[in-house]
Amino acid sequence: NTEDIQRERETTTLPDIDKFSNWHKLMRSTAWVPRIARFLCKKDDSMRRELQPSELQRAEDKWIRKIQRDTFSQEIRDLAAGKVISKRSRLYDLNPFLDAEGIIRVGSRLCNLKDVSAEIITPIVIPPDQRLTRLLLDKYHRWAKHQGKETILNEVRQKYWVLNARRAIKSTFNRCSECQERRAKPQMPKMAALPTARLMHGTRPFCATGLDYFGPITVTIGRRHEKRYVALFTCLTIRAVHLEVVSNLTSSATIMAIRRFVAR
Incomplete structure (x- = not known):
């Protein structure tokens, strides 16, 4: 149908994520793709302007929709049809819903709370076993200057709900070479025989x-x-x-x- 064609077209415009090791570079490269396409079609001066925050946000939304479709395809179909997702789904206890951008978010009883960002009340659901998730956690890990796991978890949950977050954050710490150096214990050399x-x-x-x-x-x-x-x-x-x-x-x-x- 039209929706599937649109989603397939959106996926084909995404760069190869395996060639990126940095969240910001991935988002900027993704945001440049439609800018370049418009330039080739209309020959406008868009290539000379800096990327806008709205373009970077649309690039992020594209990637989140992709990894959610790859992991929660059945849940997305059920939510789009107004059905209740299966009790065997990992998202069942989160009371999920689709927002206006087609992104799965966590349902909350605090939806009527004032003076609090909607991103905090209803964070975006992120699967733990995607490369995009690793890049996202690595971004927060470096932004927080390699602080503890609970600090990273608190910062991530201001906007995202990563499934099995603590385990994923622990993997981020284990992959970080700087954290490995900080946690490393000096090895005492073996003493030679006395003269x-x-x-x-x-x-x-x-x-x-x-x-x-x-x-x-x-x-x-x-x-x-x-x-x-x-x-x-x-x-x-x-x-x-x-x-x-x-x-x-x-x-x-x-x-x-x-x-x-x-x-x-």
Whole structure:
């Protein structure tokens, strides 16, 4: 019939969604298709103007109608005919209805509530297993700066009712590389075997010694301030420590510190 022909024509004007990884780029590309068609037919100046919000909204409505027809075709036929949908349908408990654009929305007892947007009262039903749904949740996920699942759920439900929303949002978090990096725990490296110098039992302290420096430390000599360093000698077996003050980082100062250490 005429309605089916119109729907098929609308579907053929949609770009290949598998080539898009961003919601906004998909909507803009979809909105440009009728603009280009009008330009080719009428040769007007529409190509020079920026896309209007109404054009982007019509593009979004096209995609939502498509995924709803792909998932809830029988429910749409029943609602269009004024029938009650099957009790076995996933939408039965949502009291769904078709709006003026042919989009399934959640029915609500708050339809007469004033000062509240109709999108909040009757959100759009979105199936969870569509690529468009993944792009939509990814948009909200990035817009909310990778916050928690409940935050994303609250923002999404201001306009959309995603079936099995928590599971779909969890999948969005699991696919996000930035969230994976934030949740990743550092892996401790496997420690190598201890060297022989660390296992010299029964020997005198400092038979095997490690040397390191720390500083500088500011010291006062009369009225002037000078820098000093500290040579740290450590016994590799029992971890005993010996400190020597060093005037600078030259090799001669280091040799003198070692000599003082050995002479003790």
